[in-house]
Amino acid sequence: MEFRQFKYVLKVAEERNFSNAAKKLFISQPSLSQFIQKVEEQVGAPIFDRSVSPLKLTYIGKLYVEHAKTVMDLQNQFEQRIDDVLKIKKGRVTVGSSPFRSAYLMSQILPRFRANYPDIEIFLKEDNTLNLEELALNGETDLSISLLPIDEKLFDYEILFEERVLLALPPTHPIAHKLKLLAGDHSYTPYIDLVDLRDTPFIQMSKSHKLHQMLLILCKEAGFTPNVIFETDSMTTAQALAGAGIGVTLLPETLIRANHFEHEPCYCALKAKASRTVLVVYRKGRYLSRASRAFIQTLKETLNDSFN
Structure with missing residues (x-):
């Protein structure tokens, strides 16, 4: 063969x-x-x-x-x-990333990486988080951007950063009026109890997103089952629908910072801890090339500069 x-x-x-x-x-x-x-x-x-x-x-x-x-x-x-x-300075790295991560992360990282390593090729595979783990496991990507929890029997990983998960709700929602929230403003995010939204319609991410399970767990801890009226595979769609008054949804703060719409949602934080740990993962035992290690180092340096 x-x-x-x-x-x-x-x-x-x-x-x-x-x-x-x-x-x-x-x-x-x-x-x-x-x-x-x-x-x-x-x-x-x-x-x-x-x-x-x-x-x-x-x-x-x-x-x-x-x-x-x-x-x-x-x-x-x-x-x-x-x-x-x-010690050839050439190489290639195949990186797995969600479309949303690609939009705000790769646009910062790739110019810097290409400036430092002009002869290393980068190939990008975009998919949802669960499929990205599968791609890394199958060797279709050298590394993927993922989230905790991760199966540590199958993967090695390095922590990149922690991101808050905020609640996006329509500007017309009673809580938005009560807290005097401004549409599109994520700098002021007062804390609320999720139980206060037990009668509110929810927009839920599909099962291919880890936010799907996070919403179910948080609502269960608050003592109710969410009234899901719409499910989507796109966080950007969920954000836009919240701004249009369809329902409330959970979104990572990094996405909120990057996206802007004509009709913006309002944002608040949950008293129950809601955050995600972002990782770079690769299959346990897989050989990690110099090119892959250089990409991870550039990824960390770029994120460090953007957060400081």
Whole structure:
């Protein structure tokens, strides 16, 4: 087996479409289809179920993809070790980050990193936090930005910073009037009891976000189940909907600082501690290249400068 066939099969599995995969691999669709057919002949069974659209992996295909990811990850680690042994100042780092982290973190870090390490390539994979941990575990990223809690049997991690989680509520909410909150102002965040919102509609993040579980836990501790009227995968959407008067939601303060809308929510803090610890994580036992260590160091230095 050669690495090219692993690369091609993985791309088709990712795109679930021969045409899209061929475009990203810079080859023709017929050539890619013929190549995959030859791989399937070597394997002795179909890798893809072509009777459905989009394509699906067969059981054999799932085994093949699992094996291919392992082999490609080992090859990547080997190349990184060689670069380090030879002290080559080139390299590559694949970083996993949520779109929201990318918007405010990478815009600060990447210019600084490229200035100091112009020959190191950075590849960014964006997804939600839970999927980012899976990408790091599978070796699809060298490191990912994540949050506590983390499975310490599977990951090593370094703490980056602590961020407050605030409550965003419509400017028309009685509590906003009572506390004289100003829309969009996150500098004044008085503390409230979450139980005071037991009858208020909530906007909840989807299960792919750790904020989903945080809301349920905080409400349970306050003695009620939240009245969730809307669920979204986008924190920016939740923030905008709170400003539009749809309901209240939990949001990290770093997101609140970065986003601005025509109709802004009001913000307050919870008496029950609500915060998140932001981490950079990588699979336990994975070789961390000089390039990856340089990125982590730059990440820490940039955050330190921005917080001081």
